[in-house]
Amino acid sequence: MSGSNQDFSPKDWLGQSAIVDLGPTIAGVEVWGEQTNQAFRKTLFDWYDREGRHLPWRESKDPYRIWISEIMLQQTQVNTVIPYYQRFLQAFPTVEDLAAAEEDDLLKLWAGLGYYSRAKNLHRAAQEIANDYGGQFPRTAKELKKLSGIGPYTAGAIASIAFGQAVPAIDGNAMRVFSRLFTINADISRQKNHAIFREVVTYVMGNERPGDFNQALMDLGSSYETAKKPLSDISPIKDFNLATLTGTELDYPVKLSKTKSKTIHYQALLLENSQGQYLIEKRPSQGLLANLWTVPLFEVADQGASDQQEEEERQPYQNLVAEAEAVYDVRPVVMKKSIGHVRHVFSHRLWEIDLYYAKLSPAAEKRWQDQEDSDWVFSHDLNQHAYPTVQMKIWQGLKDYLAE
Incomplete structure (x- = not known):
């Protein structure tokens, strides 16, 4: 026809x-x-x-x-x-x-x-x-x-x-x-x-x-x-x-075009203070997960295959420590090995998140300056802030690690 x-x-x-x-x-x-x-x-x-x-x-x-x-x-x-x-x-x-x-x-x-x-x-x-x-x-x-x-x-x-x-x-x-x-x-x-x-x-x-x-x-x-x-x-x-x-x-129905999801890699910093609380941050008012709360997430740049990348993959926590020190002006003590991994699918992108557990040293805690739109919370208190599903997965990953 x-x-x-x-x-x-x-x-x-x-x-x-x-x-x-x-x-x-x-x-x-x-x-x-x-x-x-x-x-x-x-x-x-x-x-x-x-x-x-x-x-x-x-x-x-x-x-x-x-x-x-x-x-x-x-x-x-x-x-x-x-x-x-x-x-x-x-x-x-x-x-x-x-x-x-x-x-x-x-x-x-x-x-x-x-x-x-x-x-x-x-x-x-x-x-x-x-x-x-x-x-x-x-x-x-x-x-x-x-x-x-x-x-x-x-x-x-x-x-x-x-x-x-x-x-x-x-x-x-x-x-x-x-x-x-x-x-x-x-x-x-x-x-x-x-x-x-x-x-x-x-x-x-x-x-x-x-x-x-x-x-x-x-x-x-x-x-x-x-x-x-x-x-x-x-x-x-x-x-x-x-x-x-x-x-x-x-x-039927005919559906020809489908956009491939973009994959983004993150390192999640599960930073604990001496009270057993963890640092969370409110995301910006615009964009994905706007105004919701997560632990600090550091995007891992996609640099392609290189000797530099291979070195970073051998000791990825070193980059996380440097990132955290630059942002918070303190040097957290980070587990050298990822404690878990979270995958979360959005409609148009995929987040792959490696979880890193860290503690503030007594000296670092004394020098800590609270950032705007940040808070310290207990991981089991889920009613104090609005958490997206991906953060609930991160909390579960921490719970699984601590239960080992």
Whole structure:
């Protein structure tokens, strides 16, 4: 099909499947007619009413609760989100409570979920709702997108689920389901192609139960229509699914580009004072892990293979001692051998961290000058500061070493 965003046509299965009529071509995709649309929606809703997931944020149409859940669910598994969601609502039961919260308290509650810009955008958006909208949520996707951290997907989810607006919520699940339904060959890793799915989903969903339609697509995408092991032969929508009918499920969705993660090597300084406390530092207000607390992390420069590098690899602690002395103006006593290693994967980079245990000598401790945005803490006291997941791994590495 020249100029098409589709590999197979529904007309080839007319009368041989659940496809009983044909509709227009939308964004280069031949779609069903309204009779098939209605049959598809009935099939989808019947399945969703029987088997849809029972999740705490689905117990009401409160836009605040829906918003919190949708932001938490970005890049995070449902089972991980549930306890965080419940604790979050206990701490901040209303948008006004969230707007009035201290950012440090919010980050402590968020610690472990990752992608901390989500929490900061939640805070900003809550303040925008409180100050600009009188504490009332905007009721349309267009207005919701004006809030910090709310893009087309989240706006569509809130507007459809809370307010019944017939707008799609296009995420990976929706694109995977619809790319298979219509064998759409547009690369979903390209942002501009999301508009194709938005148009097609809008046409198929109609005005009937738009919130349930979007949530049913989420549930389908996480159950029968998974990325690697779809259960297409028993999927409730199999008779509508061109990819199932043509045996090409694993060809969809099309995703061509994938950026390779960058690996960064660090040395972590676990510096203990005479009280058994460890030095931690608050990270800058901008960038990765902004405003969160970690032990001192010294990036190891990638110098390529050289005699100098080989010498450094034989005694890496010497560089760490020099770095620490330059920063803190004292010379810590560092273990010459790494006590452990931590690997942490972010969406776009990989951190490889060697852990070094060190102590301040009595003389060094007398000369110690506290740095701005630093503190001494006990490693078992995890509630005093907001720690990212990577720091929790470092604490565990220290605990394992001390237990040996």
